[in-house]
Amino acid sequence: MHRVYLDHTATTPLDPRVLEAMLPYFTETFGNASSVHWYGQQAKGVLERSREALARAIGVQAGEVIFTSGGTESDNQAIVGVARAMKKGGRNHVITSQAEHHAVLGPCEELEKEGFEVTYLPVDSFGMIAAAQISEALRLTTGLVSIMHANNEVGTICPIKEIARVAHEHGAIVHTDAVQSLGKIPLDVENLGVDLMSLSAHKIYGPKGIGALVVRKGVGMEPLLHGGGQERGKRPGTENVPLAVGFARAVEIAVGEMKDESARLQGLRDLLEEGIRTEFSAALINGHPTDRLPHILNVSFDSSRMQLEGEMLVMNMDLQGIAVTSGSACTSGSMQPSHVLLAMGRDEKTAKATLRFSFGKTNTTDDVGYVLETLKTVLHRMVQ
Numbered sequence: 074m075h076r077v078y079l080d081h082t083a084t085t086p087l088d089p090r091v092l093e094a095m096l097p098y099f100t101e102t103f104g105n106a107s108s109v110h111w112y113g114q115q116a117k118g119v120l121e122r123s124r125e126a127l128a129r130a131i132g133v134q135a136g137e138v139i140f141t142s143g144g145t146e147s148d149n150q151a152i153v154g155v156a157r158a159m160k161k162g163g164r165n166h167v168i169t170s171q172a173e174h175h176a177v178l179g180p181c182e183e184l185e186k187e188g189f190e191v192t193y194l195p196v197d198s199f200g201m202i203a204a205a206q207i208s209e210a211l212r213l214t215t216g217l218v219s220i221m222h223a224n225n226e227v228g229t230i231c232p233i234k235e236i237a238r239v240a241h242e243h244g245a246i247v248h249t250d251a252v253q254s255l256g257k258i259p260l261d262v263e264n265l266g267v268d269l270m271s272l273s274a275h276k277i278y279g280p281k282g283i284g285a286l287v288v289r290k291g292v293g294m295e296p297l298l299h300g301g302g303q304e305r306g307k308r309p310g311t312e313n314v315p316l317a318v319g320f321a322r323a324v325e326i327a328v329g330e331m332k333d334e335s336a337r338l339q340g341l342r343d344l345l346e347e348g349i350r351t352e353f354s355a356a357l358i359n360g361h362p363t364d365r366l367p368h369i370l371n372v373s374f375d376s377s378r379m380q381l382e383g384e385m386l387v388m389n390m391d392l393q394g395i396a397v398t399s400g401s402a403c404t405s406g407s408m409q410p411s412h413v414l415l416a417m418g419r420d421e422k423t424a425k426a427t428l429r430f431s432f433g434k435t436n437t438t439d440d441v442g443y444v445l446e447t448l449k450t451v452l453h454r455m456v457q
């Protein structure tokens with residue numbers, strides 16, 4: 074069967090070059106990076122070189138990078154850690170958006186239970202947040218603004234630089250979740266001006282289970298975990314050296330190949346988008362037309378013109394070997410429409426009748442042709 078993987082925003086296969094880089098650190102250089110003896114110091118040296126490589130790729134100092142278990146932990150650590158620290162200075166208000174990943178919304182909801190106030194800003198029909206919205210929402214008590222760099226469902230890229238400028242004028246700390254933008258578009262922390270940034274390795278052909286949180290010098294943040302003093306006390310636990318090596322190698326490759334690969338992915342994405350627009354007049358493209366990640370195509374089928382269940386569509390595509398996701402998520406046993414699409418103003422039925430295609434290294438133009446043909450067959454069968 075012709076198999077096509079089009080879910081690279083969910084995860085990516087490990088790059089063989091990353092695997093090769095990691096292997097010696099499982100068996101040969103296996104020491105605990107906190108041990109004082111030779112084995113430990115070998116591991117420590119490798120860990121710090123990995124941190125430096127990662128820091129260099131995103132324009133920060135090595136001392137500003139904390140390794141975590143992934144994007145979810147980075148977001149939780151940034152939001153809860155900064156909020157608890159800022160409370161001591163009398164600030165208890167956090168600003169975020171309705172279109173954030175659950176890894177941001179979840180900790181924000183937890184903060185509300187602790188007595189913090191959280192503003193969830195609406196997004197426009199492209200999934201975009203404007204710096205002016207931040208200005209209006211800022212209060213004397215606002216201590217943290219957390220807005221994602223690029224949306225994982227629709228790919229819209231937010232104006233983080235302007236958002237950071239506005240928030241800083243007010244003395245608030247700025248966090249951005251850049252999990253999806255790493256390796257796809259240029260990411261320079263200094264230029265963006267944010268104080269904290271969440272990253273994850275498995276979205277860029279690195280290993281699952283490792284991420285990073287950039288914390289700029291001087292930013293107050295309480296640790297979520299308590300234990301040893303690893304990661305300068307901000308994230309205790311024995312350092313995962315092989316995964317750190319893999320993450321650094323994956324970043325080097327992703328950033329090094331980004332220009333050509335992102336252009337290639339955008340070419341494939343645009344080809345599919347054009348084909349879908351031509352074939353299906355009920356198709357609505359979600360996300361910003363230009364300020365969008367190059368590899369994401371999110372399409373809804375207008376519920377007033379075509380009645381579809383996205384989940385059924387996903388299953389039917391899967392039966393033909395094509396892996397995509399729908400615009401709904403399973404919550405408490407029932408299919409809920411995507412909170413991002415609802416925030417963008419799609420009605421529930423249209424939001425549920427959605428497919429997200431996310432391209433990656435494994436895809437070719439042949440795949441686009443196969444997807445279009447299959448989609449035609451499957452849709453015609455489903456709407457009959």
Ligand code: PLP
Nearest residue numbers: 143144145174176225250252273
């Ligand atoms: N943030 C965004 C925008 C994501 O897309 C994801 C993963 O889907 C995460 C956070 C969570 O990252 P991880 O899977 O590394 O915990």
